[in-house]
Amino acid sequence: MPIWLVVLVKSGILLFVVITTFAYAMLAERKVMGWMQLRPGPNRVGPWGLLQPAADAAKLMLKEDLMPRTADPLIYRLAPFLSLLTAFSVYAIIPFGASSAGTWAIGNVNAGVLFLLAITSLGVYGISLGGWASGSKYPLLGSVRATAQMISYELAMGLSFIGVLILAGTTSLDGIVNAQQRLWFFIPQFVAFVVYVITAVAETNRSPFDLVEAETELVAGFHTEYSGLRFGLFFIAEYVNMLTVSCIASLLFLGGWNAPFGWTWVPGIVWFLLKVGFFMFFYIWLRSTLPRFRYDRLMAFGWKVLLPIATLNLLVTAVVVAVWS
Amino acid sequence: MAPYAPVGIYLVVALAAALLFTGLPGLLGRRKPNPQKSDPYECGVEPTSALGGRFPVRFYLIAMLFVVFDVEAASFYPWAVQMHALRLFGLFEMVIFVIVLAIGYAYVWKKGGFQWR
Numbered sequence: 001m002p003i004w005l006v007v008l009v010k011s012g013i014l015l016f017v018v019i020t021t022f023a024y025a026m027l028a029e030r031k032v033m034g035w036m037q038l039r040p041g042p043n044r045v046g047p048w049g050l051l052q053p054a055a056d057a058a059k060l061m062l063k064e065d066l067m068p069r070t071a072d073p074l075i076y077r078l079a080p081f082l083s084l085l086t087a088f089s090v091y092a093i094i095p096f097g098a099s100s101a102g103t104w105a106i107g108n109v110n111a112g113v114l115f116l117l118a119i120t121s122l123g124v125y126g127i128s129l130g131g132w133a134s135g136s137k138y139p140l141l142g143s144v145r146a147t148a149q150m151i152s153y154e155l156a157m158g159l160s161f162i163g164v165l166i167l168a169g170t171t172s173l174d175g176i177v178n179a180q181q182r183l184w185f186f187i188p189q190f191v192a193f194v195v196y197v198i199t200a201v202a203e204t205n206r207s208p209f210d211l212v213e214a215e216t217e218l219v220a221g222f223h224t225e226y227s228g229l230r231f232g233l234f235f236i237a238e239y240v241n242m243l244t245v246s247c248i249a250s251l252l253f254l255g256g257w258n259a260p261f262g263w264t265w266v267p268g269i270v271w272f273l274l275k276v277g278f279f280m281f282f283y284i285w286l287r288s289t290l291p292r293f294r295y296d297r298l299m300a301f302g303w304k305v306l307l308p309i310a311t312l313n314l315l316v317t318a319v320v321v322a323v324w325s
Numbered sequence: 326m327a328p329y330a331p332v333g334i335y336l337v338v339a340l341a342a343a344l345l346f347t348g349l350p351g352l353l354g355r356r357k358p359n360p361q362k363s364d365p366y367e368c369g370v371e372p373t374s375a376l377g378g379r380f381p382v383r384f385y386l387i388a389m390l391f392v393v394f395d396v397e398a399a400s401f402y403p404w405a406v407q408m409h410a411l412r413l414f415g416l417f418e419m420v421i422f423v424i425v426l427a428i429g430y431a432y433v434w435k436k437g438g439f440q441w442r
Contacts, residue, residue: 004330004334007330007331007334007335008334008338011331011334011335011338011339012338014335015338015339015342019342061349061350061353062353062355063350064355064356064357064362065350065351065356066362066363067363068363068364068365068366069363069364069365070365071365077347080347081343081344081346081347084343084346084347085339085340085343088339088342088343089335089336089339091335091339092331092332092335092336092339093332106331106332106334106335107328107329107330107331107332107335108328109328109329109332110328113402114402115332134365135365136365136366136367137365137367138366138367144380144384147384147388148384148387148388151387151388151391151395152387152391154391154395155391155394155395155398158395158398158399159398159401162398162401162402162405165402165405165406166405166406166408169406169407169408169409170406171402171406219366219368224366225365225366228350229346229349229350229353230347230350232346233346233347236346295441296441299387299439299441300439300440300441303390303439304434304439307394307430308430311423311426311427314401314405315419315420315423318405318408318415318416318419319416321408321409322408322411322412322413322415322416323413
């Protein structure tokens with residue numbers, strides 16, 4: 001087979017896996033939240049509710065495609081497309097295993113972290129345009145809030161990567177994972193790890209940072225006016241983004257596919273997926289545990305706490321590397 | 326193949342998938358238009374006022390602060406990757422840079438730029 005065809009097939013498989021993971025992450029969230037609240041969760045469609053995602057997809061697809069008459073038709077349709085495209089695009093460079101054989105990643109680029117930051121920061125366009133183009137009050141408020149929140153936390157997120165880059169000496173994701181063979185970076189970079197986890201939750205607009213959707217005050221925020229599959233696209237993008245930041249956390253801080261305790265008899269991909277799964281569970285756990293932030297505190301927390309901490313962390317890392325390396 | 330060629334192929338596949346999903350609702354959904362359905366949502370009442378009007382200026386300030394600090398954060402990346410080679414020289418350079426950054430940061434803090442009133 002010509003190599004471009006191999007890449008094409010791999011891309012198709014990867015996208016299929018990502019979408020399937022989204023479907024079952026959503027089911028897992030509803031199940032786990034159900035158990036945490038002492039109720040069974042979805043259990044009617046198929047055994048243990050396993051066919052629930054298929055039922056939801058069929059229902060969303062057959063819904064009427066509504067658009068408020070105040071909306072801007074082109075941008076209203078463009079916004080969910082942009083959200084989805086940026087959410088999918090990140091996986092072009094995420095390695096799921098060691099790249100020596102070139103099997104477990106689509107592209108192994110040497111500017112990996114920069115590519116990640118560039119693509120993930122485009123995600124804010126879908127949300128801000130979607131809320132603005134709806135021509136309605138709640139979506140507008142929600143999208144402006146979302147934009148301010150996402151750009152504020154993106155700053156601290158970008159700075160939390162720098163400690164890792166100093167230690168690894170490369171921006172290639174493959175190189176960063178290989179640099180963690182002896183010591184996973186969440187130990188020397190614990191502060192950066194905590195900052196990253198907090199900003200990751202805020203970037204994906206998940207509870208307790210879900211002010212963007214805030215059902216009780218904004219009635220779902222930026223996607224109030226979206227229904228059917230167009231709402232579904234935002235929903236897919238949100239879960240795929242959760243998966244993305246879980247992958248990044250595993251790659252940059254938890255050693256990627258490196259095995260803990262030298263248990264290398266388990267394949268690397270299994271370790272990687274376990275770490276990603278842990279993060280996804282952590283998300284659900286947060287959602288069913290914590291109440292929502294207040295908006296002024298959210299912004300103050302991002303600018304006055306996370307930003308200086310991340311900067312201090314990178315300076316301390318630089319001092320340690322400069323003096324002892 | 327150059328490292329970015331597979332990335333390009335994947336992006337094309339992702340684009341096709343996103344276009345497919347975006348095109349589906351127009352094809353599959355039934356349509357029963359009705360003037361009430363295309364009202365913008367406002368808790369079930371008639372929209373009381375036009376959209377727009379006054380908006381908190383704080384959001385513009387946040388946007389500007391973001392541009393300023395994000396551009397400065399971007400200059401950390403090349404330095405960070407070369408830190409093992411630059412050693413003390415790189416450290417001093419960056420300490421001076423961070424001090425300049427910190428003066429601006431302290432000024433914005435003192436002026437209440439991070440205060441949400």
